[in-house]
Amino acid sequence: MDLAHGLGGGGDLPISASAAVLGGSAALIVSFAVLTMAWRRPRYDNILGRPGKARPGRPAPGWIADLVDAPWWTRTLRMVGLVVLGFALWCGVAGPDDPGTNPVFGLVYVVLWVGLVPGSLLLGPVVKALSPLRTLHLGLSRMLPTSRRDGWWSLPGWVGRWPAAAGLVAFAWVELIAPGGTTLPVLAAWFAGYAVVVLAGAVLFGPTWFARADPFEAYSTLVSHLSPWSRDHRGRLEVLSPLHHLSRVEPGPGLLAVVSVLLGSTAFDSYRESASWLRFTQANPDGVVLLETLLLVAVCMVLGGLFWLATSTETVVRGIGRRTAPSYLAHSVVPIVVGYMTAHYLTLLVETGQSTLIQASDPLGRGWNLFGTAERNVDLWLSLHPGFLATVKVLAIVLGHLVGVVAAHDRSLALLPPRRHVTGQLPLLAVMVAYTFGGLYLLFGL
Structure with a gap:
């Protein structure tokens, strides 16, 4: 199985790649200028507790709410997660150590x-709903004394999402850098360590640990804040605008680190596929793993550091100082991450995802057809239409940045003193323009 991303090149665009880069950057500047004139007060309920002008969420249709809240539905999702885990373990133990045959690599x-x-984006926090580790923890907690089922200790507030950020870095390293990252021993070792850390932490600190330390759940939950599904203050399912939902991302320690790793690891992946980097590593094969590791960490730190500098230069309101202000604006990076992930991995998801489903019917390479997909062929429509693919990539990145600018602008109106509503946002606008320029530059290998 080919795990390459299959990205179209800048030459496949209906306009020149350089025009796309400059046009995308200019779109952000023009959008900001329009926002400063037409959007002068916060419109969304935000973490500061100030009701906005936007329409609040509406109750979800009764049949959907009844289905999602039904105990049998929750148990069914948990069972699905366990079944998928069992299938992956079976493939990992009994299947061949070959990405071209074993579907476990595509599953991961x-x-x-x-x-x-x-x-x-479509369904909400799916990892939380399906997580087999949450189900296993639920079983383990029933064997503990009642007083300890919510953990032995309270998780200190300063921990925040830092464990999830560390887990994301570790997974990115295995996926992109680790020698043998597409071999069963390396994959098994990583997930064994991941399961031990997450389950042990949940026993010690309670279910809160999953939201703070499980990298996949933390990622999924952040992305789900762009979905139309949420819960109101009474826990009832509701439908609301994605921008309104995005404003409900809880700030706190480690949030900026999480979004920086997600953005930085994707940027690093783009750069490591560039011709210049490939030539460099081929000419200097010694120490490539260490060099790429340092580069991955450096890219994440630089992107996060730029955002921190741009959002910590102003004294904001309500006692939120410069050190904590970046956390209140970091939610605006989530749509940028989604846009870049869509652009970078769309072909991988569609085409290699099909290969994974085909392999799932014959996971041990014995000529089986368990799910009736073994005889199917991969539809290469995306790869065969590079112009369309390149256009989708540009639109995904630019749209993600535009949504990020809107989210940052709305929050900035609540944070900044009125006299600084425009000038106080200029450093962050500059960083987002740089993100757009750099993202498109890397994507098309200019």
């Missing part, structure tokens, strides 16, 4: 890592 790198983005 495509279905789980990439598929959680569209799944969370």
